[in-house]
Amino acid sequence: MRRILPCIGLVLMLASCGDDSSTSGGVVPAADGGGSDHDSGNVIFDGGGQKTDGDSAAVDTGIVCQHPGPITIPGTDRCAGDLARATFLFAICSCTDIDTSSSGFSVGAFDSTTQTKLHTGSVGANGKFVGGSGSIDGPLWAGGIGVTTQPVVTATNMTMTRDVVCGGDLTTSGILGIEGDAYVTGAVLGGTGILSIDGVLHQPASSPPPQGVTPKGGIVTEPVTVGEPCNCSNPLDxxxxxxxxxxxxxxxxxxxxxxxxxxxxxxxxxxxxxxxxxxxxxxxxxxxxxxxxxxxxxxxxxxxxxxxxxxxxxxxxxxxxxxxxxxxxxxxxxxxxxxxxxxxxxxxxxxxxxxxxxxxxxxxPKADVSIKNSAFGIKGALLARRIEILGVAGNVTYDQAVQELTGCQPSGGGCKSCHDCGGTTPACKGGACVACTSNADCCPPQACIPDGRCVTVVK
The missing domain is CATH 2.160.20 (Pectate Lyase C-like)
Structure with missing residues (x-):
């Protein structure tokens, strides 16, 4: 028996559809694969997923779709899954600054396909990151772009479980614990607080020696390059x-x-x-x-x-x-x-x-986000021009499954940045999408693996 969804206004039963669907698995994005615009069969969507017409294993919604298949994004060779994978690489990402200085703020991650907790709750800011209390269970990238007053990264009482990449000075006036490595182009200052780095501190030769902190993994003097973690230079039209x-x-x-x-x-x-x-x-x-x-x-x-x-x-x-x-x-x-x-x-x-x-x-990317006055929880991801969280306790939980969505973008093609590429050719070199050969070829916070793909590193 078909059960129609109860609606105050109206229920619509369709005979046309299309888009991409997600695939279960790990954190390695599936290789790009095509698909016809219209697959054969009549699909009824129920509370437990999808079934073919005539399957009585579950109660259906009464909403019928004929010929499901991927929908391309108008004006592109991408499907919705391709666009999502390229866009939502961080739990939160700001085209300028992130300010959580007066709040208790935490970032984590999970994979909804397995309901497994992960350590990929990444935070990115093209400008600076100013933190209050809380934790980031994933990498932090702060580009320092447009920053006229240092530091680029500071926090009063935070723990960061993965690497920190900072395009300027890093300091604290309270307690800041970095459990991974730190890549810092400027000064590292314990300031009036307690700063700890469990991993290696990577700094260019032009940076002064760290003050008030002794990295447990030692110090490596080498060039450190920090670009824009958030794709804001060429926003979607x-x-x-x-x-x-x-x-x-x-x-x-x-x-x-x-x-x-x-x-x-x-x-x-x-x-x-x-x-x-x-x-x-x-x-x-x-x-x-x-x-x-x-x-x-x-x-x-x-x-x-x-x-x-x-x-x-x-x-x-x-x-x-x-x-x-x-x-x-x-x-x-x-x-x-x-x-x-x-x-x-x-x-x-x-x-x-x-x-x-x-x-x-x-x-x-053109709008500011300001959350205040009440506690909040976000599951998913947020990219905005500026992000401000004031006077409230909140958390963001990134769903790694967004990186597992099925797409249809072909390999190769032209590009302006890595965000235009994907699948087996994720790097943009010389205006063409090609396989990656180093982590620097990948869009942050991803890393290059031996088969030439860029993936999210899970620890």
């Missing part, structure tokens, strides 16, 4: 990704129009796999259930009290060309699989207020 879908979408299949979600009241909606285009998503309370691989393209703003539930075995890519404002009691994605929900914002204004359940990967 979200408007250009959204625009072509205006005339090539699945809206009509389910009796929707581009204006269907503009200035709505309260709406409950369930959609299956497909590509949907809206002028804007603005109004009151929106309850959206997504079954199967789905992509939503919004030409304007997304401003609503939204609860977006992505069912098991399903994925959502949401592209918002304008601004994103979420307030009240809102939810993004599933806490069991944050890697399966990705949100890309092109605007300069971003609001994350209220009592929220943030289980997604959010890209907003």
């Amino acid at each position: 979200i408007a250009s990704i959204v625009a072509p879908v205006k005339d090539d979408n699945d809206d009509a299949v389910v009796s929707l129009t581009p204006s269907s979600l503009t200035n709505f009241g309260n709406l409950s909606l369930a959609i299956g796999c497909g590509r949907y285009y809206f002028d804007a998503i603005t109004g009151g309370n929106l309850s959206l259930t997504v079954a199967g691989p789905t992509a939503i393209f919004v030409a304007g703003d997304f401003d609503a009290v939204a609860s977006i539930n992505v069912l098991p075995g399903s994925q959502l890519d949401l592209f918002v060309a304008g601004n994103l404002h979420l307030s009240g009691a809102w939810q993004l994605g599933s806490s069991d699989a944050p890697a399966n929900t990705r949100v890309y914002v092109g605007g300069t204004s971003l609001t994350l207020d209220g009592a929220f359940a943030f289980n997604a990967n959010l890209y907003a």
